[in-house]
Amino acid sequence: xxxxxxxxxxxxxxxxxxxxxxxxxxxxxxxxxxxxxxxxxxxxxxxxxxxxxxxxxxxxxxxxxxxxxxxxxxxxxxxxxxxxxxxxxxxxxxxxxxxxxxxxxxxxxxxxxxxxxxxxxxxxxxxxxxxxxxxxxxxxxxxxxxxxxxxxxxxxxxxxxxxxxxxxxxxxxxxxxxxxxxxxxxxxxxxxxxxxxxxxxxxxxxxxxxxxxxxxxxxxxxxxxxxxxxxxxxxxxxxx
Numbered sequence: 001x002x003x004x005x006x007x008x009x010x011x012x013x014x015x016x017x018x019x020x021x022x023x024x025x026x027x028x029x030x031x032x033x034x035x036x037x038x039x040x041x042x043x044x045x046x047x048x049x050x051x052x053x054x055x056x057x058x059x060x061x062x063x064x065x066x067x068x069x070x071x072x073x074x075x076x077x078x079x080x081x082x083x084x085x086x087x088x089x090x091x092x093x094x095x096x097x098x099x100x101x102x103x104x105x106x107x108x109x110x111x112x113x114x115x116x117x118x119x120x121x122x123x124x125x126x127x128x129x130x131x132x133x134x135x136x137x138x139x140x141x142x143x144x145x146x147x148x149x150x151x152x153x154x155x156x157x158x159x160x161x162x163x164x165x166x167x168x169x170x171x172x173x174x175x176x177x178x179x180x181x182x183x184x185x186x187x188x189x190x191x192x193x194x195x196x197x198x199x200x201x202x203x204x205x206x207x208x209x210x211x212x213x214x215x216x217x218x219x220x221x222x223x224x225x226x227x228x229x230x231x232x233x234x235x236x237x238x239x240x
Contacts, residue, residue, distance in 0.1 A: 022149075029127070036124035044116050045090070049075065050083045051120035054092060054109065058117035061202055063098060063106035074160050092116060140194035147197055151216065163204035165197045166219055167212055170205065173219035 037048035044051075056072050057064055064072075070080040084107065087093045092113035098104035109117055131139065147166055153159040165171045170186040181191035187203050198204070207215055218225055 050087055053083055054113055054117035055120045057107050057109055065104060065106050071160050143197050144194045150199055162199050163201045164199050166216055167206055168204045169207040172225060174222055174224045
């Protein structure tokens with residue numbers, strides 16, 4: 001059984017002591033990520049930001065430019081521009097004119113850039129092994145908590161929009177009450193559980209702004225869309 005969902009995201013009183021502990025824990029994890037990132041990219045003479053830019057370009061389904069990179073990494077255009085210039089000098093990325101808009105510049109990985117990007121996109125092994133050692137229930141609860149935290153930060157404009165299941169038009173929360181895999185993903189047409197929720201899915205297609213709050217509400221309250229009183233047709237089926 002996976003952890004029960006809270007009845008409401010706004011009904012509880014804030015627990016400042018607990019929130020402080022969460023922030024402290026996340027700060028400690030950030031130190032681990034920063035240390036591992038410098039170790040992993042140092043051998044290529046790259047900074048973590050430069051390596052992240054390679055990973056962003058590699059993971060983008062559509063051509064991405066400077067502004068897209070800056071938005072996804074939540075960095076300034078100036079920081080992105082400086083890092084991109086260095087990557088061009090290192091012959092890891094190339095600048096191309098957009099076919100749709102000749103004034104726009106898109107970024108493309110070179111062959112060597114693709115090889116390094118594949119390494120840069122990997123998460124630190126120490127963090128992955130520690131997460132894998134958690135019981136299934138704790139993993140599922142942690143993923144669900146991270147999804148809620150990221151969404152809250154998105155609502156406050158503190159982080160860029162993430163490609164999460166809970167904002168996707170293919171996501172159907174709580175379709176199978178009582179089951180371990182209680183949600184349904186229409187894109188793969190298969191049940192998924194809390195531990196399967198993604199915070200960055202390349203296939204994610206955002207639900208409309210009008211329906212997004214409804215999708216989140218039924219997810220948190222543990223109800224399927226069909227019990228929300230507004231029907232279940234929040235999107236079209238994925239194109240073949």
